[in-house]
Amino acid sequence: MTRTHSFCKRLMGTVLWGMILSILILTMIGAELAQAQPEDPPSPQGPAPPITHTLVGRSNCLICHATGFGDAAANPPDHVDYTNDVCEDCHEAAPGTTPPSPWSDLAPDALPQRIEHPPTEGKNSCVDCHLVLGETHTEISEQWQESVHGQSDVGCVECHGGDARTDEMNLSMDPASGFIGVPTRADIPHVCGSCHADVEEMRQYNLPTDQYVKYIESVHGVRLQTFKDVNVAVCTDCHGTHDVKKASDPTAAVYPLNVPELCASCHADPEYMASYNIPIDQFDIYKTSVHGRALLEDQDVRAPSCASCHGSHAAQPPDSEEVVNVCGKCHTATEAYYKESRHSRIGENAPKCWTCHGTHDVIKPDESMFLHEEPTEQECTTCHVDENTFRMDKARFANPEDRRCDTCHHENSMIMVQVQAILDALIAADASYTLAEETIQEAATRGMIVSDAENQLAQARTSLISARAAVHTTKLPMISQLTEDAIASAQEAYSIAHNRLRENEMRRLAMIIAVVVILINMLAFYALKRELYSQLD
Amino acid sequence: MSEQSLQQKPGLFMRAYDWLDERYQVRQLVNALLHVYIPRNAKTYYLGGVTMFLFIVQVITGSLLVLYYQPTPDTAYDSVLRITSTVYFGWLIRSIHAWGANFMIIFCMLHMLRVFIQGAYKPPREVTWNAGVILLLMTLAFGFTGYLLPWDQRAYWATVVGSESAGAIPVVGEQLLLFLRGGVDVTSATLTRFFGLHTIFLPVGLALLLGFHLVLIHQQGLANPDRPSTDIDDREFRKKSKTLPFFPHYAVSELIAWYAIIGLLIVLASIFPMGLEEEANPLETPPHIKPEWYFLALYQLLKLVPRTLGIIAPLLAVLALFFLPYLDRNKAIAPRKRRFAMSMMIATLAGLIIFTIWGWLS
Ligand code: HEM
Numbered sequence: 067m068t069r070t071h072s073f074c075k076r077l078m079g080t081v082l083w084g085m086i087l088s089i090l091i092l093t094m095i096g097a098e099l100a101q102a103q104p105e106d107p108p109s110p111q112g113p114a115p116p117i118t119h120t121l122v123g124r125s126n127c128l129i130c131h132a133t134g135f136g137d138a139a140a141n142p143p144d145h146v147d148y149t150n151d152v153c154e155d156c157h158e159a160a161p162g163t164t165p166p167s168p169w170s171d172l173a174p175d176a177l178p179q180r181i182e183h184p185p186t187e188g189k190n191s192c193v194d195c196h197l198v199l200g201e202t203h204t205e206i207s208e209q210w211q212e213s214v215h216g217q218s219d220v221g222c223v224e225c226h227g228g229d230a231r232t233d234e235m236n237l238s239m240d241p242a243s244g245f246i247g248v249p250t251r252a253d254i255p256h257v258c259g260s261c262h263a264d265v266e267e268m269r270q271y272n273l274p275t276d277q278y279v280k281y282i283e284s285v286h287g288v289r290l291q292t293f294k295d296v297n298v299a300v301c302t303d304c305h306g307t308h309d310v311k312k313a314s315d316p317t318a319a320v321y322p323l324n325v326p327e328l329c330a331s332c333h334a335d336p337e338y339m340a341s342y343n344i345p346i347d348q349f350d351i352y353k354t355s356v357h358g359r360a361l362l363e364d365q366d367v368r369a370p371s372c373a374s375c376h377g378s379h380a381a382q383p384p385d386s387e388e389v390v391n392v393c394g395k396c397h398t399a400t401e402a403y404y405k406e407s408r409h410s411r412i413g414e415n416a417p418k419c420w421t422c423h424g425t426h427d428v429i430k431p432d433e434s435m436f437l438h439e440e441p442t443e444q445e446c447t448t449c450h451v452d453e454n455t456f457r458m459d460k461a462r463f464a465n466p467e468d469r470r471c472d473t474c475h476h477e478n479s480m481i482m483v484q485v486q487a488i489l490d491a492l493i494a495a496d497a498s499y500t501l502a503e504e505t506i507q508e509a510a511t512r513g514m515i516v517s518d519a520e521n522q523l524a525q526a527r528t529s530l531i532s533a534r535a536a537v538h539t540t541k542l543p544m545i546s547q548l549t550e551d552a553i554a555s556a557q558e559a560y561s562i563a564h565n566r567l568r569e570n571e572m573r574r575l576a577m578i579i580a581v582v583v584i585l586i587n588m589l590a591f592y593a594l595k596r597e598l599y600s601q602l603d
Numbered sequence: 604m605s606e607q608s609l610q611q612k613p614g615l616f617m618r619a620y621d622w623l624d625e626r627y628q629v630r631q632l633v634n635a636l637l638h639v640y641i642p643r644n645a646k647t648y649y650l651g652g653v654t655m656f657l658f659i660v661q662v663i664t665g666s667l668l669v670l671y672y673q674p675t676p677d678t679a680y681d682s683v684l685r686i687t688s689t690v691y692f693g694w695l696i697r698s699i700h701a702w703g704a705n706f707m708i709i710f711c712m713l714h715m716l717r718v719f720i721q722g723a724y725k726p727p728r729e730v731t732w733n734a735g736v737i738l739l740l741m742t743l744a745f746g747f748t749g750y751l752l753p754w755d756q757r758a759y760w761a762t763v764v765g766s767e768s769a770g771a772i773p774v775v776g777e778q779l780l781l782f783l784r785g786g787v788d789v790t791s792a793t794l795t796r797f798f799g800l801h802t803i804f805l806p807v808g809l810a811l812l813l814g815f816h817l818v819l820i821h822q823q824g825l826a827n828p829d830r831p832s833t834d835i836d837d838r839e840f841r842k843k844s845k846t847l848p849f850f851p852h853y854a855v856s857e858l859i860a861w862y863a864i865i866g867l868l869i870v871l872a873s874i875f876p877m878g879l880e881e882e883a884n885p886l887e888t889p890p891h892i893k894p895e896w897y898f899l900a901l902y903q904l905l906k907l908v909p910r911t912l913g914i915i916a917p918l919l920a921v922l923a924l925f926f927l928p929y930l931d932r933n934k935a936i937a938p939r940k941r942r943f944a945m946s947m948m949i950a951t952l953a954g955l956i957i958f959t960i961w962g963w964l965s
Contacts, residue, residue, distance in 0.1 A: 510878075513874075513875055513876040513877070513878055514876070515684065515687050515688045515694075515878065515879060517684070517879075518688075573694075573695075573873045573876075574873055574874070576873070577869055577870060577873035577874075580866075580869050581866050581869065581870060584862050584863075584865065584866040584869075585866070587862055588859050588862045588863065588866075591855055591858055591859050591862070592859060594851075594855055595852075595855045595856055595859065598851060598852050598855060599852065602847070602852070603845075
């Protein structure tokens with residue numbers, strides 16, 4: 067009996083424990099399932115506390131709240147799977163925390179004012195926290211430390227506002243302390259300009275201060291200001307944000323050698339440029355031009371990049387006067403010659419540099435640039451509107467093979483006689499030069515000293531280069547004077563080199579005679595030797 | 604006229620010789636110098652004699668060059684340019700001197716190789732060998748000092764890197780560098796110093812040492828390549844073996860070799876005359892600086908191994924070369940019986956050639 071009783075007791079105990087265990091296991095599975103469904107509304111354990119701080123400049127709640135960084139409240143355990151985008155579903159932001167842009171009522175011709183913020187007193191609490199926050203925060207903090215700004219103690223608050231003295235986040239990032247968070251693209255020029263357009267501020271760094279005004283007036287700036295087009299280049303697109311480098315730093319995107327690639331990063335992108343209806347092949351064309359090769363292949367920083375002609379801050383569209391007349395900035399002598407020419411006095415419809423040389427596709431000029439291979443045919447009206455007015459149809463010069471004198475000048479015209487004479491003079495000078503050069507080369511390979519001939523040749527070269535440049539004057543007497551100088555020097559060089567070659571031939575002749583005499587002597591001694599040896603025992 | 608009467612009436616040369624002999628007994632001296640006998644199986648390939656001839660050529664052409672050459676940085680280049688382009692046959696003299704310098708080094712080395720292979724350095728000819736090693740070093744010094752004199756870019760920068768390697772010698776390196784350059788840099792002090800070494804010290808020194816070298820050879824006669832002569836008193840053997848009169852038999856063959864060499868020099872000088880690069884510019888280092896070919900192996904070695912090692916190893920090698928006759932105890936002469944010596948030689952030659960080509964190409 068007692069045995070039966072105790073058996074029943076044990077059975078019930080087992081069943082009870084089994085039930086308790088099963089419930090426990092089921093609850094755990096349930097909890098597991100519940101956790102796998104994050105869309106579930108947060109557990110309604112009372113109302114969600116409102117957000118007590120401003121949201122300006124703060125889009126990543128979890129970066130602080132996941133762990134309770136600093137004095138931020140740590141996420142409760144049941145929040146572990148929430149992402150940043152659901153926080154505001156329950157937690158209400160305090161009203162009125164997003165201040166308007168500090169430059170919202172900046173007058174169109176005024177310079178942007180500095181962001182007002184409490185004095186830093188040599189502190190930068192922003193970096194102290196952000197450096198250890200991980201992810202992009204650490205990255206941008208480190209970038210800033212390496213940047214020109216970091217190196218010259220231009221701190222976070224100069225661009226973002228706020229109070230750098232306190233590590234109490236709600237105070238340091240308080241809009242009342244001028245905190246603006248991440249500046250909008252539209253505000254970027256103002257942020258940068260607030261210091262960089264300030265003459266007093268920039269004096270210590272010996273930097274120019276006109277970039278802001280130039281930018282505002284540039285195509286980029288006008289589109290940004292007037293059309294509110296935030297896709298145009300703003301300061302940070304070229305100079306970087308936290309990692310701003312000096313333009314003289316070869317790793318900077320704005321270093322002269324890197325500029326074409328920088329511009330091309332937008333201007334050669336078909337999608338990005340789709341809505342602007344402007345060509346996107348300039349970079350590819352430029353790469354093969356004399357300018358592009360000199361800059362990109364020979365790394366010659368004197369060669370022009372996009373910015374040299376179009377401006378950088380003052381970027382101008384291709385047809386503007388500044389861009390068209392920019393060649394003379396470097397080619398001063400040629401420009402002076404051009405100004406002497408009849409071409410330069412025709413006025414608006416005059417042939418300009420680009421008419422003959424092109425723009426992005428400038429190649430090394432030579433004598434083939436004078437005439438078409440086949441004679442051309444023009445109507446009077448191709449160029450003349452009436453007796454005194456010309457027309458300039460740009461499309462006629464689009465193809466490099468059509469940038470020729472006879473694109474405009476009629477085959478039987480008086481001017482054409484002169485063109486032909488200029489061409490003949492140049493060809494003759496070039497031929498003399500080449501002949502002298504080859505003769506010198508040959509004398510040199512035969513081991514003759516030709517430095518004097520080379521000096522003469524260098525003179526011929528100078529005259530020939532001047533003659534080619536003087537073509538821009540279109541004045542035959544001037545050009546032929548120079549080609550005659552070139553021919554005279556080249557002939558002098560040739561005759562020196564030619565004499566050296568003759569001397570070399572003499573030497574070889576003399577050498578042969580000497581060798582023959584030596585051989586005869588050797589033979590005689592050899593005969594003597596044989597006789598002597600035959601007398602030996 | 605019959606042969607008889609020709610012999611009876613001596614020529615002008617013989618009459619002058621007699622005249623001198625009556626007064627100074629030169630005949631006795633000349634006979635002692637010329638009428639020696641050499642083993643008929645001795646094969647010199649005329650290499651030593653050709654080296655000596657080249658030295659004579661260098662002395663003659665060098666003396667002519669020095670008439671126009673001016674050893675200052677301002678004038679050196681122009682004077683060489685003048686020698687090469689305006690002075691009558693200046694180009695020929697200069698080119699022969701330059702080619703002759705290279706030839707002298709080549710023939711000196713070949714001569715040494717011949718002596719080595721035939722075991723002619725073994726007792727009793729140790730000192731002859733020692734003098735020879737110093738002759739070789741002096742010949743190389745001739746090349747090094749002469750290379751700077753044209754004062755063009757190649758000359759200047761080869762000297763800069765060359766003297767720099769000397770600075771890597773431990774302990775004395777810095778002093779040696781200062782001594783070589785006559786200051787910290789290659790300047791006018793270096794130029795006058797090299798000029799003095801090249802035209803006074805080295806020629807006089809080499810001439811004296813060469814005289815010594817030849818006196819030693821004269822005293823012992825040439826080695827017999829078929830028989831070790833450790834027993835110095837081998838006169839018996841010498842009497843038995845076949846010999847050849849040095850004069851005129853050997854001398855006439857030597858003369859033919861000299862003719863061949865001067866012919867070759869004239870041909871090379873005419874077809875490949877010496878040029879001149881840009882004038883030396885201490886501020887502008889040219890892209891490819893290379894020393895003369897005979898220093899290329901050393902130069903390449905210095906590029907590959909630590910500097911001290913690159914200097915110490917060749918120094919030790921030269922010392923070993925100098926003391927070779929005392930280090931090599933093998934009495935055998937035939938190369939077959941000198942396996943170790945021959946393999947060392949081939950290894951050294953291969954190393955030198957490989958490093959030279961390597962240095963040339965890099
Ligand atoms: C400027 C350089 C030198 C000159 C002008 C020179 C000249 C001569 C001449 C004319 C001979 C006579 C036999 C022959 O023509 O081969 C000779 C023999 C000899 N030389 Fe030189 N020599 C020079 C450098 C050297 C060098 C670098 C060595 C070795 C390190 C050397 C070691 C000897 C020896 C051992 C003999 C005796 C050879 C025998 O008896 O067969 N010489 N030298």
